[in-house]
Amino acid sequence: MMASPRRELAARPMRDAFAATATELLVEDPCVAIVLAEISGQLFRDARRHDPLRVVNVGIAEQAMVGVAAGFAMEGFHPIAHSLSPFMAERPFEQLKLDFGYQGLGGTFVGAGGSYDYASEGGTHHAPGDVAAMLAIPRMQVMVPGHGHEVTALIRATYADGAPTYVRTSLATNDEPHEVEPGRLEVLRRGAGATVIAFGPMLSRTLAATQGLDVTVAYATSVEPFDDAGLVAIAGERPHVVAIEPWYEGTAASVVTRALGHVAATYDFVGVPRRFVHEYGSWAEIDADLGLDTAGIRARLTPG
Amino acid sequence: MDTTTDQLTRVRRLMAKATGDEKHEESSTSTLDALWVLYDRVLHVDPSDPDADARDRFVLSKGHGPVALYAILAAKGFFPESWLDGFMEHGGKLGSHPDRTLVPGVEASTGSLGHGLPIAVGVAHALCAKGQAHARVVVLCGDAELNEGSNWEAIALAPHLGLANLNLLVIDNHSSSYEPASWTARLGAFGWTVREVDGHDLDALEEAFVAAHDAPLAVVADVPAGEW
Numbered sequence: 001m002m003a004s005p006r007r008e009l010a011a012r013p014m015r016d017a018f019a020a021t022a023t024e025l026l027v028e029d030p031c032v033a034i035v036l037a038e039i040s041g042q043l044f045r046d047a048r049r050h051d052p053l054r055v056v057n058v059g060i061a062e063q064a065m066v067g068v069a070a071g072f073a074m075e076g077f078h079p080i081a082h083s084l085s086p087f088m089a090e091r092p093f094e095q096l097k098l099d100f101g102y103q104g105l106g107g108t109f110v111g112a113g114g115s116y117d118y119a120s121e122g123g124t125h126h127a128p129g130d131v132a133a134m135l136a137i138p139r140m141q142v143m144v145p146g147h148g149h150e151v152t153a154l155i156r157a158t159y160a161d162g163a164p165t166y167v168r169t170s171l172a173t174n175d176e177p178h179e180v181e182p183g184r185l186e187v188l189r190r191g192a193g194a195t196v197i198a199f200g201p202m203l204s205r206t207l208a209a210t211q212g213l214d215v216t217v218a219y220a221t222s223v224e225p226f227d228d229a230g231l232v233a234i235a236g237e238r239p240h241v242v243a244i245e246p247w248y249e250g251t252a253a254s255v256v257t258r259a260l261g262h263v264a265a266t267y268d269f270v271g272v273p274r275r276f277v278h279e280y281g282s283w284a285e286i287d288a289d290l291g292l293d294t295a296g297i298r299a300r301l302t303p304g
Numbered sequence: 305m306d307t308t309t310d311q312l313t314r315v316r317r318l319m320a321k322a323t324g325d326e327k328h329e330e331s332s333t334s335t336l337d338a339l340w341v342l343y344d345r346v347l348h349v350d351p352s353d354p355d356a357d358a359r360d361r362f363v364l365s366k367g368h369g370p371v372a373l374y375a376i377l378a379a380k381g382f383f384p385e386s387w388l389d390g391f392m393e394h395g396g397k398l399g400s401h402p403d404r405t406l407v408p409g410v411e412a413s414t415g416s417l418g419h420g421l422p423i424a425v426g427v428a429h430a431l432c433a434k435g436q437a438h439a440r441v442v443v444l445c446g447d448a449e450l451n452e453g454s455n456w457e458a459i460a461l462a463p464h465l466g467l468a469n470l471n472l473l474v475i476d477n478h479s480s481s482y483e484p485a486s487w488t489a490r491l492g493a494f495g496w497t498v499r500e501v502d503g504h505d506l507d508a509l510e511e512a513f514v515a516a517h518d519a520p521l522a523v524v525a526d527v528p529a530g531e532w
Contacts, residue, residue: 033433035426053433056465064422064457071426074411075434094416095454099423103413104405 014169015112017148019043021155022080026050033077037065039084062087066095073105078160085111089130089166100164101137108159114170115247115272120280128272132251134166135224141165142223144200149177150221157182171283172201178219185227187234189217194240202244209297228259238264244297245271270300312340318375322391332372334477334531341509342442343376351381354408360440361427363412365420366449367401369532374398382409418452421445425458428470442471448480462520463495471513472522475503478529487524496522503527
């Protein structure tokens with residue numbers, strides 16, 4: 001029996017959505033090139049068959065992956081590079097900073113694995129600092145989709161815009177996809193109390209955690225550009241803003257406080273504590289350990 | 305037509321114009337002759353159309369000691385010689401490491417070692433993907449710069465991609481703290497065609513670049529230790 005399109009959409013993992021989208025773009029747009037460093041290579045067999053010259057696997061060599069992608073960009077291509085988040089955002093950080101940021105080039109960098117999706121691999125495969133690192137690079141855009149459908153929308157919206165863009169994918173997804181675009185905050189619930197911003201895959205659990213609370217809930221899939229005006233519009237004059245973050249807590253502070261710099265706001269940042277995780281299991285188990293499941297978020301929102 | 309000697313004398317004068325100090329001219333003597341051969345005899349570039357799609361590409365990977373490159377670009381007409389007066393000065397366009405967004409003819413913004421060679425591999429491969437495999441991509445690395453691991457990712461990759469349009473120019477002024485093996489052994493083991501020449505022999509440098517090769521080509525220009 002065929003699953004309904006909606007169910008297929010809901011079940012589509014972000015990494016598969018990324019590979020399908022990148023392959024579609026490769027076919028549609030002769031200026032797209034895909035540069036890999038072994039990771040997810042099996043997902044790009046169709047793309048390689050379509051045009052082996054525009055799909056390059058550089059081997060386990062992430063610095064070369066980004067450098068080669070920059071070479072493509074210098075020749076007018078829109079490169080899409082990909083690895084697990086620690087090997088996409090952190091290991092080749094200087095190549096992202098200089099080869100793309102400083103040189104004024106555009107490209108798409110898709111990290112898979114969230115903060116600790118592959119928790120059983122150990123801390124070498126964790127990257128709760130990826131977005132903080134990317135925000136340190138001027139011109140770098142940061143997208144944090146919460147659903148496979150949103151992966152597609154955000155990559156399509158940014159891949160050819162001339163800027164470098166980090167797209168953070170994760171195993172964790174929200175229950176439903178939303179219509180998203182770079183730089184837009186979506187207001188899902190209005191209340192008189194705190195303004196709660198859920199980033200990417202934190203939305204479904206934030207909605208569950210705020211059931212019955214008189215708060216505003218907004219959804220952000222774009223950290224940079226951030227919807228400064230959108231936050232100002234919903235925050236009021238003396239807002240209390242709570243950011244629910246899937247990465248190190250406080251990472252979003254730079255953009256949220258920038259948006260509200262003119263008002264007397266108070267803040268709370270709920271995210272991954274700044275310590276190394278030495279626990280194995282699933283990402284959901286680690287989230288629960290760290291207070292990032294629904295119960296943990298509710299406890300932070302209703303102290304005492 | 306000036307003789308090569310006359311032209312190189314002029315370039316040296318331009319280098320001194322940039323540094324304002326004859327002594328500092330030495331900072332680029334290791335690369336001067338090789339760069340001159342490239343821009344005078346090897347590369348197909350047009351100063352009046354520095355971004356022409358059909359051009360050859362040159363990347364100064366090490367970024368260090370760019371005065372010889374600046375002087376040659378000025379001598380060839382990529383930008384006015386007067387720019388050299390503002391070398392490293394506030395308001396000038398010519399920094400101690402080159403910036404592609406400021407200088408016509410500068411392909412890559414370099415200076416942090418180990419970036420230009422992986423970029424050049426990408427450029428060379430992208431040219432193949434565009435059907436322009438005939439365009440030559442030359443990337444200059446210092447011998448000590450080749451301590452950086454990122455270069456060896458690119459050195460391993462280039463023969464795998466079959467990039468015969470890629471030329472690596474190693475300026476070996478023996479500045480690395482160690483020299484593990486000959487360049488022919490090191491680069492040849494990865495599948496490169498390697499030609500070791502006197503870095504101040506203009507004809508030998510030219511011949512090394514223009515002689516036929518099927519694999520990525522490394523031209524190792526040996527210069528005396530202490531030349532910068």
